Amino acid sequence: MKWLQSVVIKLWGTILLLVSVVLIALTILLLEFFNSFHIEQERGHLAKLGQQVETVFQAHSGLEEGSATAIEITDIYGATLIATSKDNTVETNISEAKAKRIIKELERQNWKAVDGEEGETAIGNYETFNGKAALAYRAPFITESGSGTMYLIEQLTNIEQANEGARQIIQLCVLLAIIGTTVFAFFLSTRITAPLRTIRQAVVEAGEGKFDQSLTQRSRDEIGDLALAFNEMSSQLNQYVTDLDKERHLLSSILRCMADGVLTFSESGELLATNPPAEAFLAGGPVPDELIELFQTVMRKEKEMTVSFEREGRFYIIIVSPLLEQEEQIGAVAVLRDMTEAQQLEKMRADFVANVSHELRTPLVMLQGYSEAIVDGMTESDEATKEFASIIYDESQRLSRLVNDLLDLARMEAGYQEKRIELIDAVPFAKRMVKKFKQMGLEKRVSFEVTGPDVQFEADPDQMDQVMTNLLGNALRYTEDGKIKIEITEDRETISLSVIDSGDGIPEEDVPFVFDRFYKADKARTRGKTGTGIGLAIVANVVRSHDGEVQVESELGKGSVFRIQLPKKQRKRTL
Structure with a gap:
C-alpha cells in the first residue's frame, strides 16, 4: 500500500x-x-x-x-x-x-x-x-x-x-475538533508536499537526463531553499554533462580523424571500442593472433610493447599500452599504424639515391677516363684528341641536363616554381615544337604531323615547352622508321594535347610507374638510349601545377599515347 x-x-x-x-x-x-x-x-x-x-x-x-x-x-x-x-x-x-x-x-x-x-x-x-x-x-x-x-x-x-450531557457535548466538540484538524492537516500537508512533489518530479526528470530545468522558489522557507539548491545542482550538472559531452565528442572526433587505428580492450580481452582505421583493418573479421598475443603479454608484464607484422601485403606497427584507472590495470589500448607508405617512401628514397648515384657516376667516370687519357698523352693524333674532347663535352652536357632536371623537379615538388601565364595558340605551339625535332626525325626516318583545331589556352609557355620537349624526345628516342603525331582536341572548358608515336611501346606492367623519378621501362629495351629518367616526372608535375591531368596508353610493339589535358583558363591564385 x-x-x-x-x-x-x-x-x-x-x-x-x-x-x-x-x-x-x-x-x-x-x-x-x-x-x-x-x-x-x-x-x-x-x-x-x-x-x-x-x-x-x-x-x-x-x-x-x-x-x-x-x-x-x-x-x-x-x-x-x-x-x-x-x-x-x-x-x-x-x-x-x-x-x-x-x-x-x-x-x-x-x-x-x-x-x-x-x-x-x-x-x-x-x-x-x-x-x-x-x-x-x-x-x-x-x-x-x-x-x-x-x-x-x-x-x-x-x-x-x-x-x-457534558460528556456528549465534549465528545461532539472533540469530534468536530478532529474533523477540523483533519481538514487543516490535509491542507497544511498539501501546502507542504505540493512543492515537494514538484521537486520529486524534477529529480526524476533529472535522473532521466533532463538537466536544463529550473524550479520556481515560491517561499523563503526550507522548501524554498531546497528548490534553490536543486536549481543550482541542476545547473551544475547540466554544465558538467555539457562539458563531458563536448569532451566525448572531441575525443570521438579525434579518434575518427586519426590516421592510426585505435583499439580498446577490456581486462578480459574483449574489444570495447575502435575507430574507422581500426575497423577498416579488421574488416569485420577477428582480431589478429599477433595482436592478441601482444595484448596478453602487455597485461602480464604491465608495460608498453611494440610489434610489427605484415598482413595482406601491407606492413603494420602495433603499440599496445596498459589502460590504467587509479593505478589499477583495467585493460589495454592498441595503436595500429600502417607503415606501408613509409616503407614505400623509404624504398623510393633508396632507389632515388641509387639512381642518382648511377646517373651521376656514368658521365663522371667517362669524364674522368677520357680526361686522364688526354692528360697522359694516350691520344695518337689530334683527331683522337678531338674525339675524346667531344665525348667529354657530350657527357658534361648530359651531366648538366641531369642536374638541371633534378633542380627543376625539386623546385616543382616543393612548390617554388613560379608560372608566367600567357595565352598560347595550340597549333603554332605544336608546330614550333615539331620543328625542334625535325632534323633528328630525319636521321631516324621519323615523320611528324600536327592535327586538330587552332585553340587558345592559358599556360606558362616555358613550362609547356619543357613538357612537349620531354614527350617528343621520349617518343623520338623509342621510334625508328615511324611516325609521331601531335593531336589537339577540345571541349567546352579543356584542351587535350596527345603525343602519339609508333615506336616500341611500353610493357603493361611498367605503365603505372612511368611518371616515377628515374623509372625506366625495361632496362634492356632502353640500353643505349640515353635519358635522365626524370623527364616524365617533370611532365607530371608541370601538368598538375596547371590543374591538369596526364595519361598514358601503350601496347608493347605498337607505340604509345601520352595525353595531357589542361583547362583553357587558369584559375587565379591568391597568397
Whole structure:
C-alpha cells in the first residue's frame, strides 16, 4: 500500500494523533472536573439541607415533633432522610427496615468533613439503591428532647445525567475538533508536499537526463531553499554533462580523424571500442593472433610493447599500452599504424639515391677516363684528341641536363616554381615544337604531323615547352622508321594535347610507374638510349601545377599515347 508511505498521510496522521491525544486527555480532565464540581456542589447542598433539617428539629423541640416537616423538606430536594436518637428511635421518609440497612452500609463508608461545616459526607454504591452511587451526609443534632444523628442521602443520578450531557457535548466538540484538524492537516500537508512533489518530479526528470530545468522558489522557507539548491545542482550538472559531452565528442572526433587505428580492450580481452582505421583493418573479421598475443603479454608484464607484422601485403606497427584507472590495470589500448607508405617512401628514397648515384657516376667516370687519357698523352693524333674532347663535352652536357632536371623537379615538388601565364595558340605551339625535332626525325626516318583545331589556352609557355620537349624526345628516342603525331582536341572548358608515336611501346606492367623519378621501362629495351629518367616526372608535375591531368596508353610493339589535358583558363591564385 504505497499511499501509506506518503508524506501527506504521515504528516496528517502525526497531527491527528497529537491532537487526538491532547483532546482525549482534555476530555478526561474536563469530565473529572465537572464530576468533582457537581459533587462539591451537592455536598454543599446536602450540608445546607442538613442545617435546615436540624433547625426544624430544634424548632419543634424534638425528633418526633419535627420529623414530618423535615421529611417534607427533604422530599422537595429528592433526598432520603434518616434521623436516629439515642434511644434508637428512627425517623425517615423510607421504610424503617430499609433505613436500618442503609445505616449499616453508611457505617462502612469513608467520611470526609465538609469545609466550614460540622457534618461529614461520603460517596459510595449502596445495595439498598440497587448498587447505584449516592452521596451521604451525616451530622449530629441536639434538641430539647435529646440528641441524635441525622443522615441525608442523595442519589447521584442527576449528577450522572449532567456528566453524561457534558460528556456528549465534549465528545461532539472533540469530534468536530478532529474533523477540523483533519481538514487543516490535509491542507497544511498539501501546502507542504505540493512543492515537494514538484521537486520529486524534477529529480526524476533529472535522473532521466533532463538537466536544463529550473524550479520556481515560491517561499523563503526550507522548501524554498531546497528548490534553490536543486536549481543550482541542476545547473551544475547540466554544465558538467555539457562539458563531458563536448569532451566525448572531441575525443570521438579525434579518434575518427586519426590516421592510426585505435583499439580498446577490456581486462578480459574483449574489444570495447575502435575507430574507422581500426575497423577498416579488421574488416569485420577477428582480431589478429599477433595482436592478441601482444595484448596478453602487455597485461602480464604491465608495460608498453611494440610489434610489427605484415598482413595482406601491407606492413603494420602495433603499440599496445596498459589502460590504467587509479593505478589499477583495467585493460589495454592498441595503436595500429600502417607503415606501408613509409616503407614505400623509404624504398623510393633508396632507389632515388641509387639512381642518382648511377646517373651521376656514368658521365663522371667517362669524364674522368677520357680526361686522364688526354692528360697522359694516350691520344695518337689530334683527331683522337678531338674525339675524346667531344665525348667529354657530350657527357658534361648530359651531366648538366641531369642536374638541371633534378633542380627543376625539386623546385616543382616543393612548390617554388613560379608560372608566367600567357595565352598560347595550340597549333603554332605544336608546330614550333615539331620543328625542334625535325632534323633528328630525319636521321631516324621519323615523320611528324600536327592535327586538330587552332585553340587558345592559358599556360606558362616555358613550362609547356619543357613538357612537349620531354614527350617528343621520349617518343623520338623509342621510334625508328615511324611516325609521331601531335593531336589537339577540345571541349567546352579543356584542351587535350596527345603525343602519339609508333615506336616500341611500353610493357603493361611498367605503365603505372612511368611518371616515377628515374623509372625506366625495361632496362634492356632502353640500353643505349640515353635519358635522365626524370623527364616524365617533370611532365607530371608541370601538368598538375596547371590543374591538369596526364595519361598514358601503350601496347608493347605498337607505340604509345601520352595525353595531357589542361583547362583553357587558369584559375587565379591568391597568397
